[in-house]
Amino acid sequence: MNMQGSQLVWIIVTTEVNALIGITISPAILISKQDTWLSMLVGGGIGLVLTLLVVHLSTLHPNQTLTQFSQALLGKWLGRLIVIPYLIAWYTLSAYLLREFTSFLQPILIDRTPLWIIMILLLGLMVYLTCSAGITGIGRLCQIVGPIIIFVLIVCFILNVGNADWHNLLPVYVDSGWVNILKGSLRPSFWFAGPFTLLVIISFMQNPQKAIAKSMLGVGINIFMVLTATLMVLMVFGPNLAAKIRFSYFMYVRTIDILNFIQNLDIFTIFIWIFGVTIQLSLYLFVASYETAQWFNVKEWKKIIWFGAPAIFLMAILIPNELFLATYEKFWASVIFPVCGIGIPLLLWIVSVVKKKASEYKV
Amino acid sequence: MKRAGKLCFVWLLMILSTTGCWNLREPDQLAYVLGTGLDLTKDGQLQISIQIVIPSGVDGGQESGGGTKEKSFRVISATGKNVYDTVPSFQAQLSRSLFLGHRRIILIGQRLAEHGIGNLLDEFIRNPQSELRSRIYVVKNGQAKDILSAEPIFEPFTPTELVRQQATLGLKRYYFRDFLSDALSQGLQPMVPTVRLTDSKQFVYSGTAVFNKDEGLKLVGFLNSKESNYAYWITNRQTTFTITSIVKQGNGNVSLKLRSLDRRIRVKMIDKQIQIDVHLTGEGTILENNTNLDPTKRKDLNIIQEELSQTTQKSIQKMIKKVQEQYKTDIFGFGESVHRKYPYQWKTLKQDWNDTFPELDISVKVELQSKDPGETTSSIKSIP
Incomplete structure (x- = not known):
């Protein structure tokens, strides 16, 4: 399995921009009001640094995935032990997203379809994509879908310029202050950094030395898109109303009305959303399965999918309600992300650098 | 054979699922x-x-005639x-x-x-x-x-x-x-x-x-609809409207259709005393002139513009006074202007803005301009 540099860029964009725009804007507006765009910039900055850490760590161990190089660094048992949080994170996040997305889609589009049917359809696509070509297939699909997503987003920005009022962004900074701006930036920064899949997929790159530049470009595109989306949502709804809307970007698209006949563009948004979520979930399924296989020393990683996919489905079905999703989000932000996104990568990075220095010293 | 079976399975799944028949809703x-x-x-x-x-x-x-x-x-x-x-x-x-x-x-x-x-x-x-x-x-x-x-x-x-x-x-x-x-x-x-x-x-x-x-x-x-024209002008929600007013120096009335409206709200704070300057400008065409004045002449045009601006300014001041004294609610968004200009002071001001607003010192300046005098020169009036 191989991956090109441009595929890495589009994988980062396709798998994250939807979640960023869909999930992070509204909660951030609740905290930092009209200064949410500043929060997004700060969050983007933090995200860039965290991505740099993860990618640099991966490039120190070319052609090795997380499970492989952590074992090489920390020994067989300790190395495996620290991968466990990642596996938990990937499986539960997939279940969370599967549930979150279907319960968003169901009431607005197909309100008489049971959740599990939508889930199974999505799951079928995920399994097919992952099984047939692994990361190569995901990368190729991203190369096609990524530009479409960006195009649709930009069209929706342009079409709503008439409804936007920049006065809604005033006064800048004073109302929220830096404490709230930082608070609002936390959750977006986690999503900008992504759920640590880069620790695995960088190893499939043909030219790992390009990884840093390409991943920075990908995160950069995400920051730009999310920043623009946040600004537009704020300018159309005003900070006070936007803070009350759960999926503010989606509502934003529904307000587009050009000459009384360009309306209801939300269908395009849902369309790119389904693309994005399918690819996102496929990537997590791939990463989770591949790493599980490495963990158990199974040669055929594709076999793991047949255990992983049903597990994700079961977990998604068993989530009782929306409140549980909110609890999981809190758990993700307070436990999983600090451990898997900052703590362990930092530890591994320090060990790698020290070992490298030590080996150079010996020579 | 196995391939064909798989293909059939996928076909069947597609046919069953993509139609979405269970969610059918016809117009x-x-x-x-x-x-x-x-x-x-x-x-x-x-x-x-x-x-x-x-x-x-x-x-x-849409059918032409016939039937109930x-x-x-x-x-x-x-x-x-x-x-x-x-x-x-x-x-x-x-x-x-x-x-x-x-x-x-x-x-x-x-x-x-x-x-x-x-x-x-x-x-x-x-x-x-x-x-x-x-x-x-x-x-x-x-x-x-x-x-x-x-x-x-x-x-x-x-x-x-x-x-x-x-x-x-x-x-x-x-x-x-x-x-x-x-x-x-x-x-x-x-x-x-x-x-x-x-x-x-x-x-x-x-x-x-x-x-x-x-x-x-x-x-x-x-x-009323005249007052709301003015209120919408101040809040930037009006694009055009017509002003008709008596011009005393010309012994008659003039109608001016305003086509481009603009507004500027300035907030000043002098010794904790808030002062608001509303500057309204409008450009338009004279569509009716029953005065002795000739709007194609610079001197007469200035008189018309000056008088129209003055009377409009007075009406707007009256409307603002009415809102301040009778309704006591800040529909003009002056509070929002203060909020944007003095965000730190606003934090204490906002609690009792409703009490501050009726006492607010608001000055209004209206500048009307006629860009076009219409199709006639002096008024077509039967000579008395």
Whole structure:
């Protein structure tokens, strides 16, 4: 399995921009009001640094995935032990997203379809994509879908310029202050950094030395898109109303009305959303399965999918309600992300650098 | 063989799932709602009326002559505890399920508006089926239900006419969601266009309803259509309107149609005393001149412009005084201007802005310019 540099860029964009725009804007507006765009910039900055850490760590161990190089660094048992949080994170996040997305889609589009049917359809696509070509297939699909997503987003920005009022962004900074701006930036920064899949997929790159530049470009595109989306949502709804809307970007698209006949563009948004979520979930399924296989020393990683996919489905079905999703989000932000996104990568990075220095010293 | 089997399986799955038949909803199973009206009945109950389209009636209207013309719409009403509580009662009267995606307006009857509508707004944005491009109106001296039942002139439906009329009147688009945004903001009170019914059951645009959002979003008063032109000018919600006024030096009156309006609001704070300068500029064409003056001459034109500006300025000052003294709510958004200019001071000012606003020192400057004197020189008057 191989991956090109441009595929890495589009994988980062396709798998994250939807979640960023869909999930992070509204909660951030609740905290930092009209200064949410500043929060997004700060969050983007933090995200860039965290991505740099993860990618640099991966490039120190070319052609090795997380499970492989952590074992090489920390020994067989300790190395495996620290991968466990990642596996938990990937499986539960997939279940969370599967549930979150279907319960968003169901009431607005197909309100008489049971959740599990939508889930199974999505799951079928995920399994097919992952099984047939692994990361190569995901990368190729991203190369096609990524530009479409960006195009649709930009069209929706342009079409709503008439409804936007920049006065809604005033006064800048004073109302929220830096404490709230930082608070609002936390959750977006986690999503900008992504759920640590880069620790695995960088190893499939043909030219790992390009990884840093390409991943920075990908995160950069995400920051730009999310920043623009946040600004537009704020300018159309005003900070006070936007803070009350759960999926503010989606509502934003529904307000587009050009000459009384360009309306209801939300269908395009849902369309790119389904693309994005399918690819996102496929990537997590791939990463989770591949790493599980490495963990158990199974040669055929594709076999793991047949255990992983049903597990994700079961977990998604068993989530009782929306409140549980909110609890999981809190758990993700307070436990999983600090451990898997900052703590362990930092530890591994320090060990790698020290070992490298030590080996150079010996020579 | 195995491949063919797999292919068949995928085909079957696609055919079964992608049609979405279980979620089938054809247009002839839907009752399209064009307008929603909210009223308070005499015994204090919430009454909701909806105008629904009768498709066969619409087609009949386009055919030329002959036969009895079916009505293109019907209005039905129901009472309930809240907005959505009435939906089952509607459904009990209809064979088709309600579809809100084409709702053009939301009307609020005067009695309900005076009672306060603060706790009736949620459904309009929470319900995923709800339409976000509806406009909002307050019905003066009457019930929303009656406006929905009124006979339209051009269009098959009154809501469509009301929406189109806003553009003709030179009003900028003001959606229900803008109203919500205003109602949630700190230094701005919402104002909403009003409509009333004449004795001959025709609807008439009749200015603006002024709300006070700090007491449960209650209606506190009205501005007539002239006053609301001025108020919308200050809040940048008006694109064109006409000023007609007496020019004393010319012994007659002049009509000036304003085509480009601009406003600038300056906030100054001197020793904790807030001063607000409203600077309004407008350019237009003279369309009627019954004075002895000749607007093609620079001197006479200056006199006309000067006098028109002066009288307009006085009317606007009077209107602002009226709002400050009678209604005591900041519909002009001066609070928001202070908020933007002095965000630190606003933190203490905002608590009692409603008490500050009536005492506010507001100066108004109006500058009107005629860019075009029209097609004649001096007035065509029969010589006395």
